Amino acid sequence: MHRRRVRPVVPASEFAGFRFPPEAITLAVRWYLRFGLSYRDVEELLAERGIVVDHVSVFRWVQRFTPLLVDAARRCRHSPGDRWFTDETYVKVAGRWTYFYRAIDQFGQVIDVLASERRDLAAARRFFTRALAHGRRPVEVTTDRAAAYPRVLDEQLPAAHHVDARYANNTIEADHGRLKARLRPMRGLKQLRSAQVIGSGHAFVQNVRRGHYELGIDAEPHLRLAAAFAELALAI
Structure with a gap:
């Protein structure tokens, strides 16, 4: 009796079925x-x-x-540095102001991006949970003076030094300008998911170009x- 040879399943490319290469x-x-x-x-x-x-x-x-x-x-991504600069910027999605939580390290690597309809404790907690999944935990976190940050940092990064001095966050605020420049030619974002995809994709491209x-x-x-x-x- 001959046994039938089982061939391993080769996963199909994500490009399969598309008309263009x-x-x-x-x-x-x-x-x-x-x-x-x-x-x-x-x-x-x-x-x-x-x-x-x-x-x-x-x-x-x-x-x-x-x-x-x-x-x-x-x-293939490098581990983030141990000094983080975190802030929110905002854009309109479907005619409503939406917040982008963003963080970069001392080397200019964008650690993560989160599009959120609200700027509150839950959004800040969700952002830091995502950001910390990338590996290295920071020893210092610089933020603005939003009330949610001290509580979230006490919960998730109790050993980190929290800096919220005036002008200390200029690094991330300047970096927001690159995302805003990318969003400017658009005729308006329609969905929160689209905003998240573009924000994350822009950060990815920026990190690749910077050698991260x-x-x-x-x-x-x-x-x-x-x-x-x-x-x-x-x-x-």
Whole structure:
């Protein structure tokens, strides 16, 4: 009696079923996250390369593949530093003000981003829970004087030194400007999930360009991001 040989299941690529090749999809996603472009701008630039695709498809690519690329790169990410600068900035989503909680370390690495409809204790707690999942715990955290921060830090980082002096948080406030510059060309975000995807994707691109990932390390600095996306396309 001959036994039937069982072949291991090879997981399908996330690009399976799409009409366009991975190179075209990741190019569109990379352009959108990196530059101050609208979806229609990306549509036009792709058309100049002979890739005819509707801007709605570009939107869907960004929303689907950005989290996959970020997750695939997780193992290549450097551990954050031990001094964190945390603050909130705000944008309009569906006509309502929405908060972006963001933190960077002393080396300029964006640790995490959280889009939240509220600026309260629950949102601050949720943000720090996400940020601490990246590994290293800080010895010093600088925040503004929002009332929620002392309580959350006492709960989750009781040993860390908390700084809330005036002007001490200028580092993260200046960094907000890069995210705001990316959001400015948009005609308004419609959903909180879309805001979270774009905020996280922008932070990821910023970190890759600053050398906080072991991706594209053999490429010239101005080509590092393109090389990183090419590597990640093979992983998903």
